Amino acid sequence: MRGIPLAKEGLVFVLPAIVLSLLFLALQLYVVSLICFFLFLFFTYFFRNPKRIGHSSAAELMAPADGRVMGIEEMTEEEFLKGRAMRVATFMGLADVHVNRAPCDGVVSRISHKPGRYGLAFKKDVDRENERNYILLEKENEKLLVVQIAGFLARRIHCWVRERDAVKKGDPLGMIAFGSRVDTYIPPGYEIMVQLGQKVKSGLTPLARKTSKAL
Secondary structure: OOOOOEOHHHHHHHHHHHHHHHHHHHOOOHHHHHHHHHHHHHHHHHOEOOOOOOOOOOOEEEOOOOEEEEEEEEEEEOOOOOEEEEEEEEEEOOOOOOEEEOOOOEEEEEEEEEOOEOOOOOOOOHHHHEOEEEEEEEEOOEEEEEEEEEOOOOOOEEEOOOOOOEEOOOOEEEEEOOOEEEEEEEOOOEEEOOOOOOEEOOOOOEEEEEOOOOO
């Protein structure tokens, strides 16, 4: 999926919209044709997959999602990391790029999809109750977890990687359609480089940096 300007999942929305727009135009149904054309523009914009070339050091982790940082907290992650971690939650609005990217080089060691509800992405406990997809990355002797969480409008999570895939920092991991949230669980030894409310971009914004003590 690297370098493709439109996520393939968007084709089922983009192509029918433009075909219907042209069809209604030929039938001289101009208002309906215009509505379909605006839908075509919206879907093309929403499913965009811009090429991202970030510049960062090996000690830095990059943001896996576009959006606004809605939570930063230390917690224990028992299932995948089995220990303490800093969780950075990013809310993706409709205007944000919804392609999620690898925060670091590594190997996908585990993927786990869990069904659930479709509550508002900024509500409490959606990380345990909503539909979500866990992507566990292993980097040298570290483990890092990216969680794609469906929201109220997001009814489908797409994962483009498989277990044992090797990924580079900034490589596309998947996307969530129509508004959602991505949580990143960062192991000890890193300092967080973002703040609550900050706008971030996947593959471009440094999310955390390994501390000098951990190097």
